[in-house]
Amino acid sequence: MAGAAAQRNLQLEREPTLPPPPAPVPVSTVMRSRSEPVVYNWQSTKTSVKERMAFMFNNETLSDVHFIVGKGDNMQRIPAHKFVLSVGSAVFDAMFNGGMATTSSEVELPDVEPAAFLALLRFLYSDEVQIGPESVMTTLYTAKKYAVPALESACVEFLKKNLSADNAFMLLTQARLFDEPQLANLCLETIDKNTVEALSAEGFTDIDLDTLIVVLERDTLGIKESMLFNAVIRWAEHEAVRQQARPTPENKRRVLGRALKLIRFPLMTVEEFANKAAQSGILTDREVVNLFLHFTVNPKPATEFPSNPRCCLTGKEQTLTRFLQVESRWGYSGTSDRIRFQVNRRIFVVGFGLYGSIHGPADYTVNIQIIHADTEEMMGQNDTSFSCDGTDSTFRVMFKDPIEIQPCENYVASATLKGPDSHYGTKGLRKVVHESASNGKVMFQFAYVAGNNNGTSVDDGQIPELIFYT
Structure with a gap:
């Protein structure tokens, strides 16, 4: 018995036995306190920060906040990481770290679509833009809500590339709603x-x-x-x-x-x-x-509806002047003032500038026309009226629609006025080169129209201005 007790004491005095060294830990799936499986030692398979961050996207691993996104049957519970969100968005930074930061581990977002919120998170975690026609507008809304301008820009660029006549009105409404003036203008x-x-x-x-x-x-x-x-x-x-x-x-x-x-x-x-x-x-x-x-009837009574023409042309309106001097007393007896013209590039004429009364303020009725000189086709005309103030200025008279003028073809500009004697132009130019910084040069050439003409010629008369777009 003494021998047995001595043996027990000897065993107590020995050093405790150490466990064997651990074997290398394989990458394997284990269960943590959460119910979702988490990959253990996943870090060893990610060789860059970008890969590691992308792995955390929509992943329960280390997540410290959950978002309840959407409503009804479309609702989703999405995990995230406050640090990542705060780094990428000032709104999330204020939400989690500001003076009135939330202490809840769940945040409800009933006004956000789950697909759009996941697109936002994907961008914050990986810089990857993943949007399509069905999700781009909701993603744009979400990016604006959480102040992520780079994702906003990506959405707008996507919309620009896919803009067409079929969706222009739908996108215009959304662009105005989301305060995207550049996109609205393109629409x-x-x-x-x-x-x-x-x-x-x-x-x-x-x-x-x-x-x-x-x-x-x-x-x-x-x-x-x-x-x-x-x-x-x-x-x-x-x-x-x-x-x-x-x-x-x-x-x-x-x-x-x-x-x-x-x-x-x-x-x-x-x-x-x-x-x-x-x-x-x-x-x-x-x-x-x-x-x-x-x-x-003439003179035409005023209406409460606008009458200025719609011109389907963009760019800057331009005016060609063909006289160098203005004189007094040009009379009218029902005959048209006419001048032939030709241009060296395609333009769209939208109206004439005409002279008004030498007797003070007055009203005129007028028929304006452009006729193809060779085919005698009526290219456009308008019966209208204008008021003048008695000065030697010109007064605008517009066509209802732009009139396309082809290069190197002859046209006749005609104006039939009814009203008091007017000013008229002199020292007319046979050739005029009109130049603008944005639209380049247009060369006009003028010639006399024989026959039914009230006297207007290259040298003097009416129709001093052509108003046009290139």
């Missing part, structure tokens, strides 16, 4: 150049009233006013239904509000007005009568 330019196609797209009838007003205020829409009116009526029908009202003429007028006053009825022909707008029921009897008077 408007696309609508200007493809007005008929854009108005025919489904997205047009879904725009809000303010966006409709922005479009109707433009002078650069490439469409006849009668066709524009038809599109506006179609929009009003859809808007009335959205407001749970029957699409009666009264309700269509009501939902249009001040947009109705932006339709340029005077630009229509009397036939177009009579066949559609006058019978639509959307105008009052007084408005219809006043517009018919505007179309049929």
Whole structure:
């Protein structure tokens, strides 16, 4: 027994036995306190900071906050890391580290789409932009909400590349909503150049009233006013239904509000007005009568609807002057003042500058025309009027639509005025080179038109100015 006790004491005095050295730890999946599996020693497989950060995206590993994103059946619980989010976004920095920082481990975001929030996180973790046609607008909203301008820019660039007549109105509404003026301007330019196609797209009838007003205020829409009116009526029908009202003429007028006053009825022909707008029921009897008077009598009474032409051209309006001096007393007896002209590059004439009365303020009625000199085709004309102040200035008289002038072909500019004696130009130029910094040079050549002519020539007379775009 003594021997056995001695043996036990000897065992107690010995050094404790050390465990064997650990074997190399393989990369394997283990379970931590969370229910999700976490890769152990994942760091050894990531050779760069970028790879390690990308691995953390939408990953429970080391996550210290969760976002409850979306609502209803679309709701998702998304893990994240406060440090990463705070480094990438001032909004998240304030949320987690500011004076009123949240202490909750879960943050609810019912106004954000899960796909858009994941696109935002992917960008913050990896600089990777992953957007598509279905998610770009919600991603743009999310990027703006959390102040991530680089992702905003990527969304806007995506939209620019995919902008077309079919989606221009939809994107215009979103660009105005998200305060993206550059994108909005690009949408408007696309609508200007493809007005008929854009108005025919489904997205047009879904725009809000303010966006409709922005479009109707433009002078650069490439469409006849009668066709524009038809599109506006179609929009009003859809808007009335959205407001749970029957699409009666009264309700269509009501939902249009001040947009109705932006339709340029005077630009229509009397036939177009009579066949559609006058019978639509959307105008009052007084408005219809006043517009018919505007179309049929001279001098034309004022209307409450704008009459300045829509020119489907962008760029700067230019004016060519062909006289060097102004004199007094040019009379009118119903004969047209005419001048032949030719240009060396394609232009679009939108109007003339004409001289006015030598007897003080006065009103004139005038018919202006451009005729192809060789084919005698009427390229464009307008019956209109203008008021002058008695000075020797010129006064603008505009066509309803731009008139395309081809290079090296002969055209006749004609103006038939009815009114008092006027000023006239002298020391006319046979050849004039008009130059502008943005549009280059255009050379005009003028020649006399024999026959039915009130006396205007290269040397003197009326039609001192051609107003045009290149």
